[in-house]
Amino acid sequence: MRIGIVCPYSFDVPGGVQNHVMDLAEALLGLGHEVSVLAPADEDSPLPPYVVPAGRAVPLPYNGSVARIAFGPVSSARVRRWIARGEFDVLHVHEPLTLSLSMLAVLSAKGPVVATFHTAMTRSRVLAAAQGVLQIVLERITARIAVSALARKVQVEHMDGGAVEIPNGVTVAKFSHAAPLPGWPGECGPGEGGTLGFLGRFTEARKGFPILRDAFVELAGTRPGLRLLVAGPGDPDDLFDRFPAPLRDRVTFLGLVSEADKARMLRSVHLYVAPNTGGESFGMILTEALAAGTTVVASDLDAFRRVLDGGRAGQLFPTGDAAALRAALAALLDDPARRAELTACGDQVVAHFDWPVVARRVLEVYAAAIEATDGRVIDQEWAGLG
Amino acid sequence: MPGMWWVVGASLVVGLVAAYLIWTAGRVERLRVRAESAARALDAHLLRRAAAAAVLAERRYGVELYAAARIALDAEPQEREAAENDLTRQLRAVRLDPTEPDCEAVIAASRRLALARQVHTDLVRDARSARGRPLVRLLRMGRRHPWPRYFDIDDPTLELPADVPA
Numbered sequence: 001m002r003i004g005i006v007c008p009y010s011f012d013v014p015g016g017v018q019n020h021v022m023d024l025a026e027a028l029l030g031l032g033h034e035v036s037v038l039a040p041a042d043e044d045s046p047l048p049p050y051v052v053p054a055g056r057a058v059p060l061p062y063n064g065s066v067a068r069i070a071f072g073p074v075s076s077a078r079v080r081r082w083i084a085r086g087e088f089d090v091l092h093v094h095e096p097l098t099l100s101l102s103m104l105a106v107l108s109a110k111g112p113v114v115a116t117f118h119t120a121m122t123r124s125r126v127l128a129a130a131q132g133v134l135q136i137v138l139e140r141i142t143a144r145i146a147v148s149a150l151a152r153k154v155q156v157e158h159m160d161g162g163a164v165e166i167p168n169g170v171t172v173a174k175f176s177h178a179a180p181l182p183g184w185p186g187e188c189g190p191g192e193g194g195t196l197g198f199l200g201r202f203t204e205a206r207k208g209f210p211i212l213r214d215a216f217v218e219l220a221g222t223r224p225g226l227r228l229l230v231a232g233p234g235d236p237d238d239l240f241d242r243f244p245a246p247l248r249d250r251v252t253f254l255g256l257v258s259e260a261d262k263a264r265m266l267r268s269v270h271l272y273v274a275p276n277t278g279g280e281s282f283g284m285i286l287t288e289a290l291a292a293g294t295t296v297v298a299s300d301l302d303a304f305r306r307v308l309d310g311g312r313a314g315q316l317f318p319t320g321d322a323a324a325l326r327a328a329l330a331a332l333l334d335d336p337a338r339r340a341e342l343t344a345c346g347d348q349v350v351a352h353f354d355w356p357v358v359a360r361r362v363l364e365v366y367a368a369a370i371e372a373t374d375g376r377v378i379d380q381e382w383a384g385l386g
Numbered sequence: 387m388p389g390m391w392w393v394v395g396a397s398l399v400v401g402l403v404a405a406y407l408i409w410t411a412g413r414v415e416r417l418r419v420r421a422e423s424a425a426r427a428l429d430a431h432l433l434r435r436a437a438a439a440a441v442l443a444e445r446r447y448g449v450e451l452y453a454a455a456r457i458a459l460d461a462e463p464q465e466r467e468a469a470e471n472d473l474t475r476q477l478r479a480v481r482l483d484p485t486e487p488d489c490e491a492v493i494a495a496s497r498r499l500a501l502a503r504q505v506h507t508d509l510v511r512d513a514r515s516a517r518g519r520p521l522v523r524l525l526r527m528g529r530r531h532p533w534p535r536y537f538d539i540d541d542p543t544l545e546l547p548a549d550v551p552a
Contacts, residue, residue: 142509144508162507364497364498368504371427372424372502373423
């Protein structure tokens with residue numbers, strides 16, 4: 001199948017949508033399809049061979065943050081040229097309701113269009129005011145995909161339409177084969193040692209870092225050799241100030257890590273802790289930790305409970321309860337058999353999120369969109385679904 | 387000559403209104419055609435599922451499933467939704483083994499049918515909402531065609547994959 005994918009955000013800046021698009025494109029290529037990705041980027045920036053640059057993106061404030069997008073007559077002409085040359089069987093756009101290449105592509109497309117919605121943005125005033133315009137965009141979309149239950153709920157309630165829920169994928173091999181950082185995770189004997197991991201913005205309240213901090217400080221007092229590995233954006237001084245002086249040398253801060261280092265970091269800890277207090281729609285990081293074969297301890301949020309299969313694939317603790325977290329950590333660090341049981345189950349769970357598996361489900365949506373556009377029915381073999 | 391400007395202004399307005407009406411009529415027609423194509427694809431998938439179920443019933447599960455599949459294949463349009471729901475119920479009642487090729491064919495056909503149904507529902511909704519606009523009703527655009535109809539059946543997905551929460 002010839003597939004054209006449009007990414008609204010520039011590959012120059014890392015982000016969830018960009019990673020999703022690249023992983024999906026690679027998985028589809030791996031399944032033997034022809035893929036071209038259109039994304040805003042400079043002509044001379046280093047890009048994978050399947051990406052077609054659509055020119056520089058300009059920063060624009062949008063939805064509370066700054067998005068780098070490309071929109072306007074020049075971009076529009078490039079989008080049209082790319083579509084005309086590509087002769088795609090199906091066009092797959094991401095986040096088509098932002099002012100972006102995706103929206104331009106939807107408006108210039110004639111054939112089957114599949115759209116993926118990532119954000120679970122609730123009905124904003126902008127959205128309500130532009131309803132008439134957005135309707136014209138939505139009318140050109142044949143099939144919709146939502147990456148989480150929350151994103152799907154927004155579709156159903158606010159955009160007046162259904163969507164197929166297909167979760168974000170994870171490239172399991174990238175995580176399961178990563179080498180741990182030198183010297184990590186170290187010893188983890190009964191009553192001593194062990195390494196905890198946290199990844200994310202530790203200053204952000206909903207990430208729940210203070211809960212992990214409290215649990216760590218209390219547990220480290222009775223458990224010699226317990227270490228904490230933190231990765232994510234932020235100021236090191238700000239992080240270390242949060243810990244009592246004697247414990248500071250047992251905390252290691254990696255700063256912002258690349259995708260490759262993220263995989264290594266997840267392989268470098270005995271327990272990955274997700275103490276989030278809310279606002280997570282999916283819990284991508286948990287699937288990544290499971291893919292790395294690391295035991296996960298997470299707050300009992302809906303999204304996390306779903307990913308962890310109700311607690312079979314990871315330990316859940318009552319959201320916001322530092323004492324319960326401490327008890328769960330102490331018990332798991334002393335019980336390698338239980339950890340092995342959880343990671344074995346995690347392997348099964350994460351197999352459903354592996355990109356080739358997820359990409360096959362996306363291909364079925366492509367087939368449905370093509371069929372609905374011209375009424376013909378596609379063979380399993382032709383669509384590469386078999 | 388103020389009169390001339392009146393003429394220019396009036397013809398400009400008439401031109402804009404005409405352009406909007408032509409665009410709207412095109413939109414209603416485009417959405418209707420789309421909904422019809424989706425209905426054809428849905429029809430094909432319904433037949434496929436019923437045929438796969440009939441094959442399975444002949445080899446393994448016997449009379450009740452076979453009857454449900456036959457009834458779904460032969461149903462008159464007004465009884466078809468009920469017949470398809472009945473087939474879904476029958477399929478849910480039997481234990482399907484995903485490693486068996488005949489069962490896998492039914493499971494795959496049901497999954498594809500679920501997607502076709504979702505897309506059809508969305509496209510019919512779009513077509514109906516365009517058709518229901520006051521201006522479209524007033525000028526009776528699209529009166530040569532019947533209103534696009536929903537096909538109201540239960541979700542035919544048989545086996546929820548473990549990663550999709552219920």
